Amino acid sequence: MSTAGKVIKCKAAVLWELKKPFSIEEVEVAPPKAYEVRIKIVATGVCRSDDHAINGSLVTPLPAIIGHEAAGIVESIGEGVTTVKPGDKVIPLFVPQCGKCSVCKHPEGNFCLKNNVTKPRGTLMDGTSRFTCRGKPIYHFIGTSTFTQYTVVDEISVAKIDADSPLEKVCLIGCGFSTGYGSAVKVAKVTQGSTCAVFGLGGVGLSVIMGCKAAGAARIIAVDINKDKFVKAKEVGATECINPRDYEKPIEEVLKEMSGGGVDFSFEVIGRFDTMMAALLCCQEAYGVSVIVGIPPSAQNLPMNPMLLLTGRTWKGAIFGGFKSKDSVPKLVADFMAKKFPLDPLITHVLPLEKINEGFDLLRSGKSVRTVLTF
Numbered sequence: 588m589s590t591a592g593k594v595i596k597c598k599a600a601v602l603w604e605l606k607k608p609f610s611i612e613e614v615e616v617a618p619p620k621a622y623e624v625r626i627k628i629v630a631t632g633v634c635r636s637d638d639h640a641i642n643g644s645l646v647t648p649l650p651a652i653i654g655h656e657a658a659g660i661v662e663s664i665g666e667g668v669t670t671v672k673p674g675d676k677v678i679p680l681f682v683p684q685c686g687k688c689s690v691c692k693h694p695e696g697n698f699c700l701k702n703n704v705t706k707p708r709g710t711l712m713d714g715t716s717r718f719t720c721r722g723k724p725i726y727h728f729i730g731t732s733t734f735t736q737y738t739v740v741d742e743i744s745v746a747k748i749d750a751d752s753p754l755e756k757v758c759l760i761g762c763g764f765s766t767g768y769g770s771a772v773k774v775a776k777v778t779q780g781s782t783c784a785v786f787g788l789g790g791v792g793l794s795v796i797m798g799c800k801a802a803g804a805a806r807i808i809a810v811d812i813n814k815d816k817f818v819k820a821k822e823v824g825a826t827e828c829i830n831p832r833d834y835e836k837p838i839e840e841v842l843k844e845m846s847g848g849g850v851d852f853s854f855e856v857i858g859r860f861d862t863m864m865a866a867l868l869c870c871q872e873a874y875g876v877s878v879i880v881g882i883p884p885s886a887q888n889l890p891m892n893p894m895l896l897l898t899g900r901t902w903k904g905a906i907f908g909g910f911k912s913k914d915s916v917p918k919l920v921a922d923f924m925a926k927k928f929p930l931d932p933l934i935t936h937v938l939p940l941e942k943i944n945e946g947f948d949l950l951r952s953g954k955s956v957r958t959v960l961t962f
């Protein structure tokens with residue numbers, strides 16, 4: 588029996604309060620309104636940005652259904668939807684692509700003005716929620732909300748992908764992989780034969796390494812305080828791995844010495860001010876490019892000496908690897924299907940949605956790269 592047009596009752600992990608575990612609840616998911624899409628989620632990754640929402644460093648209204656790195660199948664569509672239809676395999680997009688704003692029209696910009704990331708409203712574009720639990724409205728999260736069997740997103744926040752794609756893998760293209768890979772190939776524009784330094788070897792950092800490798804970097808120096816991350820880093824392309832705790836001097840000095848004066852490209856993929864500075868300082872002062880990928884603590888400033896840039900360095904950052912989401916996600920999935928890059932090395936754990944709290948414990952203890960939750 589078709590569920591289209593009806594409220595769906597299903598299981599979801601609800602975050603009622605900051606810094607508390609999720610509780611698995613029965614929620615009601617209203618049908619999609621005009622220009623909205625209801626999706627049956629098949630797999631969703633556990634990303635550090637979700638943890639930032641749990642601990643409050645990414646401020647979003649609660650109670651909410653969070654999660655943003657997923658893949659699923661369209662269950663039904665609202666009036667006026669033309670880019671996806673029921674049965675299509677899709678990836679929700681936490682950075683939308685409206686196609687109409689000045690950013691979408693710019694050849695390089697990807698942070699669509701319709702985004703809900705910097706100041707999450709906790710609703711769909713019409714300002715309301717489609718989720719209810721125990722009679723209370725539940726907020727959405729950055730236009731995606733994927734820790735649920737069914738979600739509703741705006742049409743500008745969903746991309747149709749290859750019908751043959753394995754959803755339990757390509758879900759990572761919804762965030763971690765694309766963010767890291769794009770930061771190297773699209774944002775930094777890593778060059779052939781260059782030397783790169785990557786700070787932080789989680790799912791996103793490892794994807795940066797894959798991007799540096801694909802761009803032809805000669806040396807990729809991986810930096811992490813957890814040496815257990817080094818095996819994976821080497822597997823995906825790091826040429827050297829270093830632990831800042833093994834050195835007396837600051838890590839930027841170590842990297843400058845290793846690279847004969849500074850690396851060509853550096854990436855901060857942790858979300859800390861000290862490592863953002865170290866990444867900036869370790870890149871060559873006249874031509875080095877440093878990219879911020881990690882999400883910094885909210886509402887705080889990082890003091891810096893402008894001389895560091897006056898000498899010629901470039902300091903930049905991007906959300907979602909600089910990719911225009913609706914255009915790029917189907918292409919990235921096609922590239923994965925054509926075996927241009929692997930996703931398996933990033934997936935260390937697969938758990939049912941009910942074990943979501945365990946998935947976050949694995950992330951916090953540094954034991955996982957990516958946990959994929961299944962339904």
Ligand code: PAD
Pocket residue numbers: 634635636639762763766786787788789790791792810811812813816831856857858859862879880881882883905906907908950953956
């Ligand atoms: P993760 O927690 O899996 O990986 C972070 C890694 O950093 C871990 O391996 C840590 O051991 C390591 N680390 C922690 N502190 C230090 C330190 N002082 N020095 C060196 N290494 C350290 O996270 P992730 O890979 O899921 O995400 C990384 C960051 O990227 C995080 O801040 C996340 O919020 C952000 C992110 N940004 C975007 C974007 O669009 N810009 C998208 C997705 C994730």
Ligand code: ZN
Pocket residue numbers: 683684685686687688689690691699700701
């Ligand atoms: Zn736009």
Ligand code: ZN
Pocket residue numbers: 634635636637655656762763
């Ligand atoms: Zn993410």
